[in-house]
Amino acid sequence: MTSKTILVTGGAGFIGSHVLRLLVNRYADYSFINLDALTYAGNLANVADLEKRDNYSFVKADVTDLDAIRKIFAVYPIDTVIHLAAESHVDRSIEDPLVFVRTNVVGTATMLQAAREAWKGNFGGKLFYHVSTDEVYGSLGETGYFTEETDYDPRSPYSASKAGSDHLVRAWHHTYGLPVVISNCSNNYGPYQFPEKLIPLFINNIRHEKPLPVYGKGLNVRDWLYVEDHARAIDAILHGGRVGETYNIGGGNEWRNIDLARVICRTMDEKLGRERGSSEELISYVPDRAGHDMRYAIDATKVREELGWAPSLQFEEGIAKTVDWYLENEEWLRSVTSGAYQDYYQTMYQNRS
Ligand code: NAD
Ligand code: TYD
Numbered sequence: 597m598t599s600k601t602i603l604v605t606g607g608a609g610f611i612g613s614h615v616l617r618l619l620v621n622r623y624a625d626y627s628f629i630n631l632d633a634l635t636y637a638g639n640l641a642n643v644a645d646l647e648k649r650d651n652y653s654f655v656k657a658d659v660t661d662l663d664a665i666r667k668i669f670a671v672y673p674i675d676t677v678i679h680l681a682a683e684s685h686v687d688r689s690i691e692d693p694l695v696f697v698r699t700n701v702v703g704t705a706t707m708l709q710a711a712r713e714a715w716k717g718n719f720g721g722k723l724f725y726h727v728s729t730d731e732v733y734g735s736l737g738e739t740g741y742f743t744e745e746t747d748y749d750p751r752s753p754y755s756a757s758k759a760g761s762d763h764l765v766r767a768w769h770h771t772y773g774l775p776v777v778i779s780n781c782s783n784n785y786g787p788y789q790f791p792e793k794l795i796p797l798f799i800n801n802i803r804h805e806k807p808l809p810v811y812g813k814g815l816n817v818r819d820w821l822y823v824e825d826h827a828r829a830i831d832a833i834l835h836g837g838r839v840g841e842t843y844n845i846g847g848g849n850e851w852r853n854i855d856l857a858r859v860i861c862r863t864m865d866e867k868l869g870r871e872r873g874s875s876e877e878l879i880s881y882v883p884d885r886a887g888h889d890m891r892y893a894i895d896a897t898k899v900r901e902e903l904g905w906a907p908s909l910q911f912e913e914g915i916a917k918t919v920d921w922y923l924e925n926e927e928w929l930r931s932v933t934s935g936a937y938q939d940y941y942q943t944m945y946q947n948r949s
Contacts, residue, residue, distance in 0.1 A: 598721070600626045603674045605659055605707065606681030607631070608638035610789045611727070611823055615678060616643055618827040619834075620652050627651050629672055631665075632681065633658040636936055641928060642788045659703035662710060669714035678830065679707050680727045682761075685792050686754045687944055690886055693753035700757035701764070708768040717773070724776045725834055726765040730819070730846065731755035732780060735889035742780070743895045744842045751887050769840055777837045779830065782846040782894045785914065786823035787921040791933060792940065794818075795915075798857060799922045800929055802864045802875045809945055812884035814854030817891040821847035822914040825907045832903040843903075846894025849911050854879075859912070863919050882948035 602619070606612040607630030620628050630646075632638045634656055646652045657664040659681045668674070681703060683689065683696045708724065715722050733742040734749030750759040768774040785795045798808050829845045837843060851859075861875035899905045909917075922929060 600676050601629070601673050602626055602676040602678060603629045603631055603668065603672070604678045604680065605631045606638070606679075608634055608640055608642055608654075609680065609684070610637070610642070610786075611784055611826060612680040613642035613788050614786070614823045614827040615680065615830050616646060616652070618824070618831060620646050620649055622831070624651060627672075628653070629668070629674070630654045631657050631659070631668060635683075636940075637684065637790050639788075639932060641931070660698055660706050662706050665706055665710040666713065669710055674711075674714065675721055676723045676725065676834070677707060677711055678725045678727065678834065679704065682758065683754070685790075686731075686752050687792070687885065689752055689754035689757070691943070693757075696753050696757040697760075700754075701760040704761035705764050708764060708774065712768060712772050712774050715774075719773060719775050722775050723834070723839070724765065724768070724774055725830070725837075726762065726776060726778045727830065728762050728778055728780045729755065729758050730780050730782045730844065730892050730894050731889065732759040732762055733892075736891040736893055738891070741893045741895035742844060744844055744898055751889060755889075775839045777833055777839060777841055777843070779833055779837075779843045779845050779899075780894075781826050781829070781844075782819035782821050782892055784823045784826050785820055786918050787925070788928075789823070791929065791937070794853065794856070795860065795918065796922060796929075798860050799864065799919055800933065802861065802878060803868075803923070803926075805878065807880040808857055808861075808878045809882040809948055810854055810857055810879055811882060811888060814852065814857065814881065816853050816888060817850050817893070818853070818856075819846045819893045820849050820851060820856070820911065820914075821845065821907060822909045822917075825909060828908070829899060829905045832905045833899070836903045838902075843899045844894045844896055845899055845905075846896045847907050847911070848894075848896065849907070850891075850893055851911075859915055860919070863915055867919055867923060882945070
């Protein structure tokens with residue numbers, strides 16, 4: 597296998613840190629540069645175990661800063677970009693949409709342009725891998741699945757900004773010949789996820805016996821994938837994906853939010869030695885999210901048949917591992933929930949209870 601120099605953007609975030617952990621450990625002869633602006637969602641503690649590795653380095657930069665990105669391409673012989681840096685939380689996109697347009701749309705265009713300039717039409721052995729979401733496809737009813745052919749129909753500022761970024765990636769491919777690949781994944785869960793997203797938020801709230809805010813009737817459905825399985829899929833696509841193609845990645849693991857909340861409650865009761873049913877009493881129905889997408893579900897046939905990828909973990913096992921991790925890493929949780937998080941929580945949930 598030929599050696600690579602891979603620039604990973606957003607590597608201090610949730611998924612990026614798992615992608616780096618997998619690849620840095622698996623490919624000792626590759627070099628990795630983790631580029632991250634360290635927003636509220638980026639945390640170097642997420643990649644602390646990689647810090648001393650010879651094939652890993654970190655650069656603090658903003659993906660919208662073209663001059664800074666150009667300099668990074670000038671310093672390192674980058675042949676591959678795995679672009680994960682993004683604003684990623686739907687509720688924040690409803691409160692503050694413009695930062696999503698800036699980071700996700702302008703940031704992706706900036707990364708594409710810097711790669712194109714650096715590679716100067718010399719595209720042999722180069723790849724721009726864009727990591728995206730199933731939310732670009734919109735919302736499903738009770739039946740059906742998102743395939744790679746499903747029309748885009750994003751409905752939140754987050755998903756619209758990700759859809760915009762996907763279109764830009766395809767535009768740089770079609771117009772300039774930039775070698776690209778895109779994957780659109782379903783909801784991830786696992787260690788190091790910021791506790792604004794459903795699963796870590798509920799684990800943290802149960803730990804502190806705080807209400808569990810279930811939006812609307814709790815009937816919305818998401819397809820949950822353990823984050824390490826997403827990282828494995830990214831590795832498979834990085835090495836075997838066809839240039840110009842899109843791959844959908846999903847867990848085949850649909851849960852209504854209320855049923856998922858009950859699984860988390862039961863798991864937490866067991867792990868904390870609390871009376872069975874006590875955490876469920878914390879469930880509190882709150883006003884719905886504006887424009888709340890009803891259901892996401894992925895058809896992952898293409899990545900399975902072309903690249904032999906499949907999720908490795910059963911959901912109950914993944915949830916148990918995730919709960920264990922959060923309980924064993926209370927210091928991590930405490931550090932990310934101090935300060936600004938308290939203001940965020942107040943703003944987001946004070947009008948909901
Ligand atoms: P995250 O919010 O945990 O991490 C995002 C990272 O990007 C952080 O480290 C942050 O500091 C960095 N970042 C933000 N703005 C930046 C900027 N302007 N310049 C440089 N770095 C910046 O997100 P995540 O959940 O790890 O998601 C990573 C990617 O995967 C995103 O592109 C997201 O759209 C996509 N995705 C996420 C999920 C999911 O369930 N979380 C599912 C499918 C796809
Ligand atoms: P989230 O983790 O924010 O992911 P996404 O909106 O990208 O799918 O939310 C998952 C589901 O859980 C979604 O249907 C919204 C719902 N939800 C709640 O009911 N309460 C909450 O406090 C949060 C954060 C989400």
